Structure formats: C-alpha cells, structure tokens
Amino acid sequence: MKSHVVVIGAGIAGAASAIELLRDGHRVTILEPGEPGGEQAASYGNGAWLSTASVVPVSMPGLWRKVPDYLRDPLGPLAIRWSYLPRLLPWLTRFLRAGSTIAKVEATARALRPLIADAPERHARLAAEAGVAELIERKGLLYIYPSRAEFEAEALAWRLRSENGVRWIELNEDELRQREPALDRRYTFGVMVEEGGNCTDPGGYVAALVRHARAKGAVLRRERATGFRIEAGRLKAVRTEDGGEIGCDKAVISAGAWSKTLARAAGDHVHLETERGYHVMIANPGTGPRHPIMPSDTHTATTMTRGGLRIAGQVELAGLDAGPNWKRAEILRDYALSAWPDLPRDLPPERIKYWMGHRPSTPDGLPCIGPASGSADIVHAYGHGHIGLASGAMTGRLAADLVSGKPPVIDPGPYAPGRFRRG
Numbered sequence: 001m002k003s004h005v006v007v008i009g010a011g012i013a014g015a016a017s018a019i020e021l022l023r024d025g026h027r028v029t030i031l032e033p034g035e036p037g038g039e040q041a042a043s044y045g046n047g048a049w050l051s052t053a054s055v056v057p058v059s060m061p062g063l064w065r066k067v068p069d070y071l072r073d074p075l076g077p078l079a080i081r082w083s084y085l086p087r088l089l090p091w092l093t094r095f096l097r098a099g100s101t102i103a104k105v106e107a108t109a110r111a112l113r114p115l116i117a118d119a120p121e122r123h124a125r126l127a128a129e130a131g132v133a134e135l136i137e138r139k140g141l142l143y144i145y146p147s148r149a150e151f152e153a154e155a156l157a158w159r160l161r162s163e164n165g166v167r168w169i170e171l172n173e174d175e176l177r178q179r180e181p182a183l184d185r186r187y188t189f190g191v192m193v194e195e196g197g198n199c200t201d202p203g204g205y206v207a208a209l210v211r212h213a214r215a216k217g218a219v220l221r222r223e224r225a226t227g228f229r230i231e232a233g234r235l236k237a238v239r240t241e242d243g244g245e246i247g248c249d250k251a252v253i254s255a256g257a258w259s260k261t262l263a264r265a266a267g268d269h270v271h272l273e274t275e276r277g278y279h280v281m282i283a284n285p286g287t288g289p290r291h292p293i294m295p296s297d298t299h300t301a302t303t304m305t306r307g308g309l310r311i312a313g314q315v316e317l318a319g320l321d322a323g324p325n326w327k328r329a330e331i332l333r334d335y336a337l338s339a340w341p342d343l344p345r346d347l348p349p350e351r352i353k354y355w356m357g358h359r360p361s362t363p364d365g366l367p368c369i370g371p372a373s374g375s376a377d378i379v380h381a382y383g384h385g386h387i388g389l390a391s392g393a394m395t396g397r398l399a400a401d402l403v404s405g406k407p408p409v410i411d412p413g414p415y416a417p418g419r420f421r422r423g
Contacts, residue, residue, distance in 0.1 A: 002024075002025045002026050002027070003026050003027070003248075003249035003250045003403070004026070004027045004028075004029070004247070004248045004249050004250070005021050005026045005027070005028050005029070005248060005249065005250040005251065005252065005403055006028075006029045006030075006031055006225075006238045006246055006248045006250075006251045006252070007021070007028060007029070007030045007031065007251075007252045007254060008031045008032075008225045008238065008251060008252065008253050008254060008255050008262060009031070009032060009253070009254035009255040009256060009258075009259075009382070010030050010032035010034075010036040010037075010041075010206070010210050010220070011041050011042060011043040011206060011254060011256050011388070011392075012043045012202075012205075012206050012209075012388060012389055012392030012393075013254040013256075013381050013382060013384065013388070013391075013392045013395045013396060013399070014030065014032070014252070014254035014255075014381075015030075015036065015043075015206050015209035015210050015213060015392075015396070016126065016209065016392050016393050016395065016396025016397070017252050017254060017381055017395070017396040017399040017400060018030050018209075018210070018213040018218050018396075019126065019129070019209060019212065019213050019216070019396065020396045020397050020399070020400035021252075021399075021400045021403060021404075022213060022216045022217060022218060023400070024400055024403075024404045024406075026250075026403070026404070027217070028213065028217070028218040028219070029218065029219045029220075029221060029246060029248065030210065030213065030214075030218055030219070030220045030221070031221050031223055031224075031225050031238065031240070031246070032210075032220065032221075032222065033222055033223060033224040033241075034222075035207075036206055036207050036210035036220070037202075037203040037204060037205070037206035037207030037208075037210070038203065038207075039203070039355065040357075041203070041206070041256070041357070042256055042257070042277075042357045042358055042359055042360070042388060043202055043203065043206045043388065043389065043392075044202060044203035044206070044355075044357065045202075045203075045277070045279050045312065045355045045356075045357040046202055046277070046301075046312060046357075046388060046389045047279070047300075047301025047303065047310070047312035047313060047389075048198050048199045048200070048202050048292070048301065048303045048305055048310060048312070048389070049141060049196065049197075049198050049199075049292055049301050049303065049389065049390060050116075050119045050120045050123055050136070050196060050197035050198055050199060050389065050390045051116065051119070051141055051193075051196050051387070051390050052116050052117055052118075052119055052120070052166060052193065052195050052196055052390075053141065053161050053166045053168075053193045053196060054112065054116060054386060054387045054390060055108075055109040055110075055112040055113050055116070055160055055161060055164050055166070056105075056109065056157040056160050056161065057098065057099055057105055057108045057109070057112075057364075057365035058078075058095075058099075058275075058315070058361075058365060058385070058386065059095050059096060059098045059099025059100075059105075059363075059364075059365060060099045060105055060156070060157075061099060061100060061101060061102060061105065061156075063096060063099055064096045064100075066078075067080070067092075067096075071085070074325065074327075075325075075327055075328060075331060077298065077299060077313070077314055077315065078314075078315040078316075078317075079314075079315070079316050079317070079318075079328070080092075080316075080317045080318075081316070081317065081318040081319075081322065083318075083322075084317060084318045084319050084322065087319065088273070088317055088319075090271070091271050091273045091363050092317070092363075093363075094271055094363035094364065095363040095364075097363075098363050098364040098365060099365075102156070105156075105160065106160065106163070107414075108364065108365050108366060109160040109161075109163070109164050110164060111366055111414035111415070112164075112365070112366065112387065113164040113165065114394070114410040114411070115367070115384075115387065115390075115391040115394050115395065115410070116387055116390045116391050116394070117165065118394075119197070119390040119391065119393060119394070120136065120138055120195065120196065120197030122393035122394060122397075123136050123197070123199070123205075123390075123392075123393050124136045124138070124197070126209060126393055127205060127208070129212060130205075130208045130209050130211070130212035131208065131212070132204070132205060132208040134200075135199055135200050135201050135204065135205045135208070135306075136197060136198075136199055136200075136205075137197055137198050137199075137200060138197045139197070139198065139290070139291045139292065140192050140193055140194040140195070140196050140197075140291055140292075141192070141193045141196030141197075141198070141291070141292050141293075141294065142179065142180070142190055142191070142192050142193075142289070142291040142292065142293045142294070143190065143191040143192075143193070143293075143294045143295075143296065144176065144180075144183070144187045144189070144190050144191075144293055144294070144295050144296065145187065145188070145189040145190070145191075145295075145296045146186050146187055146188060146189070146296070146297065147188055147189055148188075148189045150189070150296050150297075151170075151189055151191065151296070154296070158191075166193060166195075167193075167194075167195070168191045168192060168193045168194075169191070169192045169194065170189070170190070170191055171189065171190035171191070171192060172188075172189065173188040173189065175190070176188065176189065176190040179192070179290065179291065180289060180290055180291065180293070182287045182288065182289075182340055182341075182342055183289070183293075183339065183340070184338060184339050184340070184341055187295070187339075192291075196292070198292045198303055199305075199389065200304075200305050200306050201305055201306045201307065202305075202389055204306070221246070223240040223241060223242065223244075223246075224240060224241040225238050225239065225240055225241075225255070225262060226239050226240060226241050226261075226262075226265075227239040227261075227262065227265035228251065228262075228265050228266060228374070228375070228378065229245060230266075230374055230375045230377075233374075233375050233376075234375060234377060235248065235249065235250060235251055235375045235377035235378055236248075238251055249377065250377045250378070250379070250403050251377065251378045251379070252378075252379045252381050252399050252403065253266065253372075253378065253379070253380050253381060253382060254381045254382050254399075255382060256358065256360045256382055256388075257272070257273075257274040257320060257358035257359065257360040258320070258360075259272060259360060259368075259380070259382040259383070260272040263368070263372070263380060263417065265374075266372035266373070266374045266375065266378045266380075267372050267373035267374025267375070268368075268372055268373050268374070268380070268417045268418065268420070268421075269420060269421070270362070270368055270380070270383070270417050270420050271362055271363050271420055272360055272361070272362060272368075272382075272383055273317065273319075273360075273361050273362075273363075274317075274319065274320050274358040274359065274360065274361070275315045275316070275317065275358075275359040275361045275385060275386075276315070276316040276317070276318055276322075276324075276356060276357070276358055276359070277312065277313065277314060277315065277316075277356070277357055277358075277359050278312070278313070278314050278316075278324070278328045278329040278332060278354070278355065278356050279310055279311060279312035279313075279329070279332065279354070279355045280310070280311050280312075280329050280330075280332040280333045280336065280352060280353070280354055280355075281305070281307050281308050281309070281310050281352070281353040281354075281355070282308050282309040282333070282336060282343070282347065282351060282352055283307065283308040283350075283351040283352075283353070284308060284351060285308055285309040285336075285340070285343055286342065286343070286344070287340050287342040287343055288302075288304050288309040288340055288343075289302055289303070289304060289309075289340075292304075295335075295339065298313065298332075298335050299313060300312060300313030300314070300332060300335065301313055302336070302339070307353075308351075309336060309340075311332040311333070311335060311336050312332070313332070314328050314331075314332070316328060320358060324354075324356040326354055326356075328356075329354035329355070329356070330354075333352060333354075359384075359385055359386065359388065360382050360383045360384065360385070360388070361383065361385040361386075362383045362385070364419075365385060366383075366414055366415055367381070367382065367383040367384040367385070367391065367395065367415050368380040368381070368382055368383040368415060368416075368417045369381050369395060369398055369399065369402075369412055369415035369416075370402065370412050370415055370416040370417050370418070371402060372417065373417070373418060373421075379399050379402045379403055380417045381395050381396075381398075381399040394409070394410065397409045398410060398412060
C-alpha cells in the first residue's frame with residue numbers, strides 16, 4: 001500500500017528522497033522552512049564535487065597528535081573553538097577513536113564507496129529528469145601536489161581508494177601543465193580521477209530537483225519540523241514549530257545538521273556535529289582551473305561554477321550558534337590568488353562573496369540511514385559530512401527503498417543509527 005510520506009528537509013538528500021518516493025508511487029510532502037537550494041543550506045555552499053574517490057575519512061591514525069594545534073590556531077585547516085570544547089568532547093573522543101587504527105579506516109572506506117561509486121551517473125540522470133542536465137559535468141577530478149614525494153606521503157589515502165575500486169592517471173609536470181596551463185608553477189605532480197564529476201551550481205541544482213518533485217505531485221510546506229506523534233510504534237503525524245501536525249504514514253529525516261533533535265524524538269541518540277565549512281566565490285575571474293582541483297597543501301575544492309571560481313573547504317568545530325570567522329574565508333581567497341597568478345590582485349569587493357555553512361557530521365564518518373528505534377515508519381537520512389552532494393542521489397534511492405519495503409539498493413547496515421547505542 002502506498003503511503004503519505006513527509007520528507008523533512010529539502011537539501012540534496014531530501015530532494016532526491018522525495019523524487020524517488022514519488023517514483024515509487026507515494027504521496028509526498030516536503031517540509032522545509034528555508035528556500036530549497038538557498039544560501040542557508042549546506043547543499044548550496046559545498047565544494048560542488050561529485051567525487052567517487054571520497055572514501056578517505058577525516059579521522060585517520062595519528063590525528064590525535066594534532067588536536068593541540070587545532071586549538072591553538074583558529075585559522076588552520078581544522079580548527080576547534082576553545083569555548084565549544086566542553087560540549088564537543090564526547091563527539092571529538094569518538095571521532096578520534098574512529099580513525100585510531102588502519103582496520104577502522106579501511107572499514108569506513110569500504111562503507112563509503114557504495115554511496116558514491118556511481119554518483120556522477122546518478123546525478124546526471126536526476127538533473128536530466130529535472131531539466132537541468134547542463135549542471136552536471138564529467139571532466140574528472142584533479143588532485144595536485146608540489147612534488148611526487150607529497151603524493152607518496154599520502155600513500156594510505158590512495159591505497160584506500162585503490163582497494164575500493166578507484167582508478168587514476170598520474171601526471172608529471174609537463175602533463176599537468178598541459179591540462180592546467182594557468183596553475184602556479186609550484187605544483188609539479190597531478191593525479192586525475194577521470195570517473196569523477198562536478199556540479200556547476202549546487203544550489204540551483206537542488207532547487208531544480210525540488211521544483212521537479214513538486215511538478216510530479218509533491219507538496220512543499222515552509223514549516224519547521226519539531227517532532228513526531230507516535231502511537232503504539234506507528235507514526236501518526238509530524239509535529240511542526242507552530243504547534244500544528246501533518247498527518248502521515250511515514251517520514252524521512254533529512255534536516256542536515258539540525259537532524260539531531262528530530263532523531264531523539266524518533267527514539268535515537270545519534271552523535272551529530274556541525275563541521276562548519278567556508279567558501280569564497282570570485283565572479284568573472286578571467287582565469288582558473290579547467291578541471292575541478294584539490295591541492296594537497298590546502299585540501300580545498302577549487303571549481304569553476306556558474307557563479308565564478310569557488311574555493312571551498314576547511315573544518316571549524318564551533319557548533320550551530322557561533323558566528324562566522326570570515327578570516328577563514330579570506331584564507332581561501334588568498335590561496336586562490338597564489339594558485340592562479342593571473343587573477344587580478346585588486347579584485348573589487350563586489351566580485352568576492354564569502355559563505356559559511358554546516359556540514360552534518362558523525363564521529364565515525366558515516367551517515368545515518370535507516371529506520372528509527374521509536375518507529376520503523378521513520379527513516380533517518382542525514383549526516384554525510386564531506387560527501388553530502390555526491391552521496392545525495394544514492395541516499396535518496398536507499399531511503400525510498402527503506403520506506404517502500406523494497407530490497408535496498410545497497411546494504412544499509414553500516415549506516416544504521418542504532419550503531420551509536422552499541423557504543
């Protein structure tokens with residue numbers, strides 16, 4: 001029997017879930033207080049990558065040694081605000097444990113790969129269906145290094161990729177220069193992952209998917225979900241901020257970094273934090289990369305988009321309520337000026353735009369996708385950290401399978417919300 005499903009959140013995971021649920025014949029209501037694809041959303045401001053190679057978790061062996069540096073340097077690539085540390089400690093402890101051994105990061109990499117292995121193809125199909133096929137590009141993804149030695153220093157990361165089916169082409173200095181003639185000469189070695197893709201307008205893409213869902217019959221309601229009415233283990237309604245209820249049979253939680261409270265209302269205590277990310281957009285740069293680029297010295301996604309040159313990345317652990325530290329975004333601007341020597345040194349302020357948003361991240365680097373403890377009628381679908389855009393299409397299909405009672409497209413076991421109860 002087909003159901004009325006409320007999808008909570010209109011980011012990439014929620015939008016894809018809504019489309020897949022409609023495909024399965026359900027009646028769908030999307031609950032989203034903001035503008036789908038708007039600047040308030042992580043789906044708007046991400047690095048625009050559809051990376052099939054993003055199987056390497058942030059937490060890796062030996063990372064714990066760097067925590068004092070993260071506390072001392074508020075402008076480092078990963079920073080922790082002192083004022084937030086007491087609240088962060090339980091999550092941070094689990095985060096460091098998750099990457100404490102090679103065996104643990106190998107298991108995480110194996111679990112991440114199915115979510116992103118065919119990401120460019122899945123997103124290309126969704127974009128074409130929504131009438132915005134031009135927003136998905138397949139130019140490959142280029143990782144750049146000052147030398148081959150720096151590449152070899154990341155041997156574990158590339159071994160994890162290789163063991164999970166990622167293939168690449170190594171480029172010497174001349175080959176790199178042919179592909180990226182405007183790139184600063186300090187980079188002399190490159191790795192091209194040809195299967196990767198990118199989105200030229202992530203916010204516009206998500207907005208188009210929500211429009212497509214509405215055209216197929218979904219209802220968009222500009223309200224914020226606060227909880228659920230569950231009776232004898234069955235979902236009866238989603239509760240909203242104004243005190244009203246939306247009667248329904250099923251629900252999908254895809255509220256990004258704001259999903260933690262809803263998860264608790266559904267009977268699960270999940271460990272979810274916001275990894276605050278920044279980007280800078282330079283309009284009409286006049287120069288820049290031909291391919292999406294990831295430099296080893298900054299680990300920032302550098303991509304040409306419809307709005308200009310976007311440099312996105314960094315991790316700041318400071319919670320949902322702290323104000324932005326725009327110096328972190330200025331670092332990204334300064335990096336762009338150093339990596340692309342032909343960029344004007346006197347860019348006017350109106351051509352530079354800074355952004356900060358909230359990646360929803362779990363300590364073990366895996367999303368929460370699976371039925372809730374309080375009611376199997378509620379499905380979790382959030383917590384994708386650095387792979388939110390890439391994994392959104394597969395997450396939507398998996399969430400729809402779980403709601404519809406179909407054999408799941410991939411094994412949802414590694415993403416089960418109940419894993420946090422197990423320790």
